[in-house]
Amino acid sequence: MAATPPPIETEALIIGAGPAGLFLAFQLGLQEVACHLVDVLPEPGGQCAALYPDKPIYDLPGLPVCSGRELAERLLQQLRPFNPPLHLGQLVSSVQRQPDGRWLVRSNGQNNGPNNIQAWLAPTVFIAAGVGAFVPRxxxxxxxxxxxxxxxxxxxxxxxxxxxxxxxxxxxxxxxxxxxxxxxxxxxxxxxxxxxxxxxxxxxxxxxxxxxxxxxxxxxxxxxxxxxxxxxxxxxxxxxxxxxxxxxxxxxxxxxxxxxxxxxxxxxxxxxLPRLGLSPKLGPLADWGLALQRKLLPVDSATMATAEPGLYAVGDINHYPGKRKLIVCAFHEATLAAFAAAAQLRPGQRQLLQYTTTSPRLQQLLGVGGVGGR
Structure with missing residues (x-):
């Protein structure tokens, strides 16, 4: 049996590479927070790409019509300047707090074999798992x-x-x-x-x-x-x-x-080669010891933080007063979570609200230039 590899250490780990997780990785990049993404599916894009890749979506800002596959492609293109590692085909099996306050996240891989085991160690973990892990029927x-x-x-x-x-x-x-x-x-x-x-x-x-x-x-x-x-x-x-x-x-x-x-x-x-579709399951998430309420994670609506320090939830998996399960709302949640995590990771650093249209720092991070105004 192959030896279990040591945990990958990172500032942030995102569980779920759907639209919410991909946009969250982009927002973390703007905050200069290094992250990794892990998803059980073999391709990024989550529910949109897996369940309705060719069906039109009509309620995205600035895009009168967009397919699920196209949305995933656009989000990946937007994320490209930061190039965070994607760990696909990995089913997270446990999330455990360590004595130093960081989170140890383990995955068994898609085939649950010993050669697929991977682990990550991060002070901030973001659950962007939608309604659960999409696993093959x-x-x-x-x-x-x-x-x-x-x-x-x-x-x-x-x-x-x-x-x-x-x-x-x-x-x-x-x-x-x-x-x-x-x-x-x-x-x-x-x-x-x-x-x-x-x-x-x-x-x-x-x-x-x-x-x-x-x-x-x-x-x-x-x-x-x-x-x-x-x-x-x-x-x-x-x-x-x-x-x-x-x-x-x-x-x-x-x-x-x-x-x-x-x-x-x-x-x-x-x-x-069975290709019988995918079904969302809470799966191991229900066994992570988190305070689920009706299969959802309650969060602070200002930060998307759960009751566990350093653990955040965005998208369909979370709940707060006024919650709406819309992609556009998940993008908003991802932005708030990224700002909150940056404040947690760098408590002595002042957070400035900057705009990609005018900020030289953000434009440098994105690899673009130009003069804008706001």
Whole structure:
């Protein structure tokens, strides 16, 4: 087993890389507070990017219409001058105060394996976890869980296995019916055709009704017609396993399916990639020992501070009188939290309200120049 790496020390740690967390990192940058961000998802953007990347948002200041994906891209572009480290695919498992007053935050990684464990040590921690960690919806077959932890894994909910393992898989099944599932299946089918890996790529869904837009449906139809990809209808209800040299046990060979109309079928599968959507769960957050009220963290509306010194909460996870669960409100909360944290970290330093239009210091931090007025 690999040794646990020492904690990463930083002034601030943001748990959650959604819109609130990304804008908070920007505001901390303007306060010259170094931060890291950690998120369970494999890409930044949180709920907006994961659940409705292509749906329009109409209530952002100055942007009459903006998709969830575009919002994440714009926030990342805005954040680029500060370039804070992003730790993605990391599920935070514990938040503990240390004797010196700092917070030790531990993550088990997305696969909960020993090689994915990471820890951070920071005097300020910001929970920007929305309504909880967005985790993949699991297959209903508990028998599949051991195959997540094989080396290489035969069931992967987030990332793909190593390239070498992917190239040797003969029967790759992508399970799901939304855009993420179809896009992944098409990508794998194209790579298989280009590199002549002879892998059989299957898109598995319970029915022919897929939750995708017409352009993606057209691309899927072309792949099906070209026979680079097959669509199988059914729901996994069992497994077929065979002997394997791996000491961990027998390998996954096939899925047993219940098919529409009451039939049954066997689908060859030595690599299963479930893409069944995401669901928000408080998960370990509920076990962190924090004073949750109705699954929310009460905060001071002036600072977004919780009852625990050095611990702040912004976005949908917090609550205070007059709270509104809107993205624009989360941006306001992130600004107040950043100012409060800067005051906590530098108690003897006077805080000046400066504007990016006129402040040479802020413009230098942003790497821009110009003359403005206010």
């Amino acid at each position: 699991k297959e209903t077959l508990p028998e599949l869980e051991p195959f997540e932890h094989r080396t290489p894994a035969q069931v992967c909910y987030h990332d793909l296995p190593p390239e070498a393992a992917l190239a040797t898989a003969k029967h790759i099944v992508v399970h799901g019916g939304d855009a993420a599932a179809v896009e992944l299946a098409l990508e794998l089918a194209q790579e298989s055709a280009q590199h002549a890996t002879h892998s059989r790529i299957t898109l598995l869904h319970r029915s022919e009704r897929l939750q995708i837009e017409p352009p993606l449906q057209a691309a899927l139809d072309r792949a099906l017609a070209a026979q680079t990809l097959q669509l199988v209808l059914g729901q996994p209800v069992g497994l077929v396993c065979g002997a394997d040299a791996d000491p961990a046990g027998a390998a996954l060979q096939a899925l047993l399916l219940d098919t529409p109309g009451g039939g049954q079928a066997t689908l060859p599968c030595d690599l299963l």
